[in-house]
Amino acid sequence: MDNPFSKLFKKQEGSVLGVDIGSSAIKVIQLKKKGSKAILETYGELALGPYAGVEIGQATNLSTDKIVEALYDLMREKEVNLTTNKCGISIPFSSSLMTLIEMPKLSYKQLGAMVPLEARKYIPVPISEVTLDWTIIPRDEREEEDLEEDEGTKITKIKKTDVLLVAIHNETIAKYQEIVNKTGLEASFYEIEIFSTIRALLEQEKTPVMIFDMGAATTKIYIVERGVVKTSHTINRGSQDITSMISKSLGITMAEAEIMKRSVGVTESNSVNIKDVVHLSLDYIFSEANQVILNFERRYRKTIGKILLVGGGSALKGIAQIAQASFQTDVIAGNPFTKTEAPAFLEDILRDTGPEFAVSVGLALRRLQEFA
Numbered sequence: 001m002d003n004p005f006s007k008l009f010k011k012q013e014g015s016v017l018g019v020d021i022g023s024s025a026i027k028v029i030q031l032k033k034k035g036s037k038a039i040l041e042t043y044g045e046l047a048l049g050p051y052a053g054v055e056i057g058q059a060t061n062l063s064t065d066k067i068v069e070a071l072y073d074l075m076r077e078k079e080v081n082l083t084t085n086k087c088g089i090s091i092p093f094s095s096s097l098m099t100l101i102e103m104p105k106l107s108y109k110q111l112g113a114m115v116p117l118e119a120r121k122y123i124p125v126p127i128s129e130v131t132l133d134w135t136i137i138p139r140d141e142r143e144e145e146d147l148e149e150d151e152g153t154k155i156t157k158i159k160k161t162d163v164l165l166v167a168i169h170n171e172t173i174a175k176y177q178e179i180v181n182k183t184g185l186e187a188s189f190y191e192i193e194i195f196s197t198i199r200a201l202l203e204q205e206k207t208p209v210m211i212f213d214m215g216a217a218t219t220k221i222y223i224v225e226r227g228v229v230k231t232s233h234t235i236n237r238g239s240q241d242i243t244s245m246i247s248k249s250l251g252i253t254m255a256e257a258e259i260m261k262r263s264v265g266v267t268e269s270n271s272v273n274i275k276d277v278v279h280l281s282l283d284y285i286f287s288e289a290n291q292v293i294l295n296f297e298r299r300y301r302k303t304i305g306k307i308l309l310v311g312g313g314s315a316l317k318g319i320a321q322i323a324q325a326s327f328q329t330d331v332i333a334g335n336p337f338t339k340t341e342a343p344a345f346l347e348d349i350l351r352d353t354g355p356e357f358a359v360s361v362g363l364a365l366r367r368l369q370e371f372a
């Protein structure tokens, strides 16, 4: 098989890709640096269902070779017209283990020795099989007092440090390295998708924000405060469950149900039937998400300022209104293109398909920083 990436080896300065290999689709964004701006040059999406013998919109679990084949196909698409192989690639949230642990207040060096030992308690596989990373999460003053009162340690005043522990299985990293080697993509980093999404979406919000990323098989929830992930959670339902509910209840094929879901969504004009069916799936997801919010608000005694909807599932027409009714907080369609400039003719399409590209935009923005 000829490698369509090979012709790019010594191409174009200044352009970069963000490559998000999701469970149901690959999303790619190409940005270019112009002065201090990030200009959107092109973008592309390729459904992975057909590579796994399932319908478009369904989640897959593909071999490395199949992913390489799909990337080749995306690369060959004339309309997408990618012109660089420089990129950053995302690692699925599900391939990482992220947990907030509490450590005694120690020096950075002491923590460096202690965290890997402590990590054994939280990581269900041998430590030698994972790559570990950790960062100290600053506590603000008020939180510190609250927590001390909470734990009844007011008298002894034992100071604690919150540490965000991240582990990625070495096999996962090896898999992405193999994809890079076989495609000729030039990846300078692999990043867990949560951090890419945060980069694309968030500014300097003072209040905690919840990001709601609805994919095909799962919905991921992150609560972020001043750029730091405070809570993360995966709900085992996603947009493909809506498709299969529509298919079953109307007696139509999955392919037909997918088309119906994408074209009509849950707008007023729908038949009551579809609306009820879609509502049922969404209610389950929203109620679990509400539980996550409740737990966060109880633990930190803070309220969520807003909820941002991203992921292909969030492109469902009418979803924001239903979410708004379910959450006691402002719900906004996440727009990952606020930090980029796009040609006018792309604006409409980006408004509709935008939420799908949050991860890929965040990756490309990070890769662009390397030119600074």
Ligand SMILES: Nc1ncnc2c1ncn2[C@@H]1O[C@H](COP(=O)(O)OP(=O)(O)OP(=O)(O)O)[C@@H](O)[C@H]1O
Binding pocket: 021, 022, 023, 024, 025, 026, 056, 057, 058, 092, 214, 215, 216, 217, 218, 238, 239, 240, 243, 258, 261, 262, 263, 265, 310, 311, 312, 313, 314, 315, 316, 317, 356
């Ligand atoms: N316009 C639309 N209306 C409703 N649903 C849509 C629309 N466009 C895409 N979807 C659904 O979004 C889902 C895919 O979303 P997305 O591309 O964010 O998932 P993914 O990144 O592949 O999944 P994951 O992040 O879980 O690995 C599919 O189930 C698809 O049916």
Ligand SMILES: [Mg+2]
Binding pocket: 022, 023, 215, 311, 359
């Ligand atoms: Mg995704």
